[in-house]
Each structure stands twice: as C-alpha cells, then as structure tokens.
Amino acid sequence: MPEIQAAPFSAEDFRARAARETGPFATAYYGDHRFDADADSYVAPASLRDAAVLVPVVDRPDAATLLLTQRHSSLRSHSGQIAFPGGRIDASDASPEEAALREAYEEVGLEPGRVEVVGRLPDYLTGSGYRVAPVLGVVRPSFELTLNPHEVEAAFEVPLAFLMDPANHGRQSRMWQDRERFFYAMPWRERFIWGVTAGIIRTLYERLYA
C-alpha cells in the first residue's frame, strides 16, 4: 500500500486516502445496524429508498474541515438534526455523485464546480429505511453559501482532525420503539452530531483513517 505523505487531516491527505478505496461500494455493509448492539432485530423495510449525501471536506489552508448542515425543524424526516448535504436520488440523477452535488447546490448553494469528487464510501443503511451513498468531495474555497430556508437552518464547518479522532466518537443509547438503540454521538461546541451523520463520520474514520 502506498504511503501517504501529505500533512495529516489536510484535504490532500483526504484525497489520497479516498483514492485507496476500492469498494465494493454498492453493498450495505455499513449502517445503523452495525453500530447497534441488538442489530439482529434489524428488519429491512419492504422497499429501501435510495439517497446520496456529499461528504464535503473543505480545503482550508490551516486545517481541513467537514461542512455540515442543521436540517430545518419543520422537515418530515430527521428534522433539526445535523446532516450532510444530500437527499433522495431522483430518477433524473445519472449517479449518486450527481444526486449529492445537486442536493448540495439546492440545500446550501454549493456550486458543483467547487467540488472535486474524490471517491465513495460503501452504502450506509439507515434505521429509517434509506440506503445512503456517501460521496466524498473536496471543496475549494472561497465560496459563499446560500441556504435554502425550507430545508436548512444553518451550515457550519467542523475540523476534520476533531471528527477523525476516535476519542470524540461517543456511544450513546436511547429507548425507541420499545428497545434501546445504540448510536454514535459527537458533540461539537453547541452542535450535537449523532445518528446517521455520526454513523457515516464513524464509517469514514474506519475506512480511511483507522
């Protein structure tokens, strides 16, 4: 395996790590079920909904960050939660990559031309019935974001070094539909990153940084 020479937690280092990923991507080894102690009770829904998210690493000169959003509190699913830009893959999307870039543009106004797609993670299966393709991208500053007020309440950046430190990957649980569900949680300042987003961040760590 080739050695990576770039500065740790830089965008260049991220790009090199993403390039080592060979797949298979379209197989859902990862998901909420994998991080849950009681995963054998996982029941796949009758039909999974295909979605894609952009995992946007912003190439800041001092240290790369991950761009995240806070979903609007009025949304039907995952309202108020911290999320990656992304959503359903439409019939008109040629690929998960295209869907992730389209959604990022619609939600926060991130120009597709600013994003260099550098790889994928394997599909992530959510307990809510989505099959999420995480698309890895490097975002070139500087950019202005325009938030879609119906979908996104806020957009913010978290240092990649913080998120890729397993010491910050807390395990929590709560009762939901009569049983205790386990999930990752990564509190950062006033933001509480948990659930699917924390699961994808954890998967990013396991695949690229562990």
Place this chain on the structure above:
Amino acid sequence: MPEPAHHASDTVEPTASSGLGALVARAARAGKGAAPVERWNPPFCGDLDMEIKADGTWFYLGTPIGRAALVQLFSSVLRKDEDGKIYLVTPVEKVGIRVEDAPFLAVEMSAEGESGDGALTFRTNVGDVVECGPEHPLRFAVEPNTGGLKPYLHVRGRLEALLARPVTYELMALGEEIEVEGRRMFAVRSRGAVFPVMPAAELARLSL
C-alpha cells in the same frame, strides 16, 4: 472450578508470546463476534469478483485486499448457505463470492489443561478465537492427490477454518490412541470431545 493438577517437574513459565492469554491478545476481534447474518434473510443480488484463497488471502477484482480492517469487516458478514455457496450478507442483500478452500485459516493454537479435560483454542487469520469442543468440532480430510491431511475447525454457521500447516503439526503432536467404537483410533481431544483423525493402523502412512 477444580484446581488443576500441579506437576512441578513439567511446569513451564508462561512467556509473553505464548499461552491462551497471548493468543487472545493477538486476535483483533476476540469476543466481539460476527454480524447476526443467520437472522437476516435478504435477496440474492448476484456475485462479486471477490475470492478467498486457500492461504487466507482475500482478493477483490483480482487484487489482494491489503488492509486487515477491511478483510475483518468482510469476514464478519460471511455466511455459507444450504447450497454450499458462501455469501457476504447484509440486512438487505447477499452477494456470492468464491472460496478456494475454507473461508478462514487457523493460524495459531493454544493447548491448556491436561490432555483429557483440556481445551484447544484456535485463532483465525481474521481475528476469531474458537475453542474446539462439541460446539466447534474438528474434522479431518485427506487430500486426494497428495494424501496430505487437512484438519478443519468449525467456526460458526456452516463456516470452517482450515488449519495452517504449522498448526496442523502442533495438533498432531497432541494426538493419542483412543478406542472409538471398538476401534483403535489416532485422535485428539478438547473439552471432553474426541475427534478421530484416522485408524491407528493407518498412522504409519500418515503424510502431513
């Protein structure tokens, strides 16, 4: 638990690199277990160009998978079905892969206790720790071409580990002649179970 018999003359000081504790310490996934693949019933989604070679090396698209963490992940979702094929299983899909011999390779063995009531514990190349016994039997196959002996250890479900050469030698060194159903057999024992290797009379022809 009864005190183990103590023989001062053959007490061996355990070293950092030997013994059951050290074996477990070397097992990356010891105690964590595999995914509950037996309880998932997803549809078949085709075959992947993935192969486990007889020496335990994993290939994807013709290239060895170099990262141990990835191999461990894939190995934790393996399942062998009634059709004899081996699949990678997730809650929503199963995909077929090729396996040249057995999906796991037992690369280390630890023998603890007296031979009669002792236990043989094995570590696989992907970090499983398996204690041989009634739940995890050994079986012995003879290679048709060479006459070489190939021991297989049950790991989980229908999945087995082939014992690596050096481990096979170690295991055979623990063999003894035991009467099994009126026949003198060369056999090994673990956790009270007897695993016949071959009739004692054939031992002379044993080709390891």
